[in-house]
Amino acid sequence: MRIFSGIQPTGAKHFGNYSGAFRQFVPIQEEGEAFFCIVDLHSITTAFEPEELRESSLDLAAMLFAVGLDPDRSTIFVQSHVTAHPEAAWLLSSIASYGQLGRMTQFKDKGERQEFISAGLFTYPVLMASDILLYQTDVVPIGDDQKQHLELARDLAERFNSRYGETFKVPEGRFPPTGGRIMDLQEPERKMSTTDGQPQGTVLITDPPETIRKKVKSAVTDSGSDVRYEPEQKPGISNLLEIMSVATGEPIPQLEARYDSGGYGQFKSDVAEALVTLLDPIRMRYEELRADESELRAVLARGAAKARETAAPTLEQMYERMGFVRP
Numbered sequence: 001m002r003i004f005s006g007i008q009p010t011g012a013k014h015f016g017n018y019s020g021a022f023r024q025f026v027p028i029q030e031e032g033e034a035f036f037c038i039v040d041l042h043s044i045t046t047a048f049e050p051e052e053l054r055e056s057s058l059d060l061a062a063m064l065f066a067v068g069l070d071p072d073r074s075t076i077f078v079q080s081h082v083t084a085h086p087e088a089a090w091l092l093s094s095i096a097s098y099g100q101l102g103r104m105t106q107f108k109d110k111g112e113r114q115e116f117i118s119a120g121l122f123t124y125p126v127l128m129a130s131d132i133l134l135y136q137t138d139v140v141p142i143g144d145d146q147k148q149h150l151e152l153a154r155d156l157a158e159r160f161n162s163r164y165g166e167t168f169k170v171p172e173g174r175f176p177p178t179g180g181r182i183m184d185l186q187e188p189e190r191k192m193s194t195t196d197g198q199p200q201g202t203v204l205i206t207d208p209p210e211t212i213r214k215k216v217k218s219a220v221t222d223s224g225s226d227v228r229y230e231p232e233q234k235p236g237i238s239n240l241l242e243i244m245s246v247a248t249g250e251p252i253p254q255l256e257a258r259y260d261s262g263g264y265g266q267f268k269s270d271v272a273e274a275l276v277t278l279l280d281p282i283r284m285r286y287e288e289l290r291a292d293e294s295e296l297r298a299v300l301a302r303g304a305a306k307a308r309e310t311a312a313p314t315l316e317q318m319y320e321r322m323g324f325v326r327p
């Protein structure tokens, strides 16, 4: 089984990334041949600083190892090191429809908040499709916000296969049963995000314990005092229940039973402690791994070599089937 997922390097990684993505990556790497891609080419589609981009790709590599990815088992690499990705994206853009790209909710949301909307932000999902399809991927572990992009990748695979002959596997998404969409602590109707959310509402994986406690303590809660999972009526408390369930592995009904009518105070402080217990060791491992930059670069170089070799035959087939004269 082939597994592929991508993460943008810019912006500090937060608990939403952990819950929707990293947490799934660790067990899934045992199920097959996994590729995890630091998608730096995606990160230039909204405003960015070149110096930050350079640093953050190495930051993310250290983070992926800190959460438990094993470089001997999985391939971890930087997208721009494998030129097949933008090449395949160009070829796929010829079968992607302008209308479908315009309906992508992430494009509409992000577009609304940008002063300058780049063409890259619009074609972004085509590059994501090429990431996935080049590896003949079976399963894509992602958070709920990437579902629509995965659907587009599936549509492009099917369209290419029917127009030019069977070339791509049609991938399936894998979403976590709980915590597939973690919300901002300050604005629980919006997803947690370093680019669109509020700093106070976003728990960073590298936040020290005191910062985590402060953020959880000031989380917006709902009227009433019952700790119950009702995302429509109680978005704040329901989000905290999901966070605690992800952090401790306890099912939500069990947590509801324990905290029911005990008030929000104790519950919030326990959520904060659960987060500290989960994230503190990750932060410490991260700091250790991040300090050895030459080792990180060496692992990424090995990853890129493996990724290039794996992606090359599919790209070659695409050119062949589309009728290009090959050199």
Ligand code: TYM
Pocket (backbone or CB within 6 Å): 004, 005, 006, 007, 008, 009, 015, 016, 017, 018, 019, 020, 021, 039, 042, 127, 128, 129, 131, 132, 140, 141, 142, 143, 144, 145, 146, 149, 179, 180, 181, 182, 183, 191, 192, 193
């Ligand atoms: P990105 O970098 O925004 O997010 C990385 C992963 O974290 C998940 N995630 C969340 N999960 C739960 N709650 C949240 N609040 C939350 N925020 C983020 C995302 O669903 C994702 O799994 N387009 C992708 C990157 C990408 C990709 C790919 C993914 C590029 N190519 C190929 C899979 C396969 C993105 O911007 O993710």
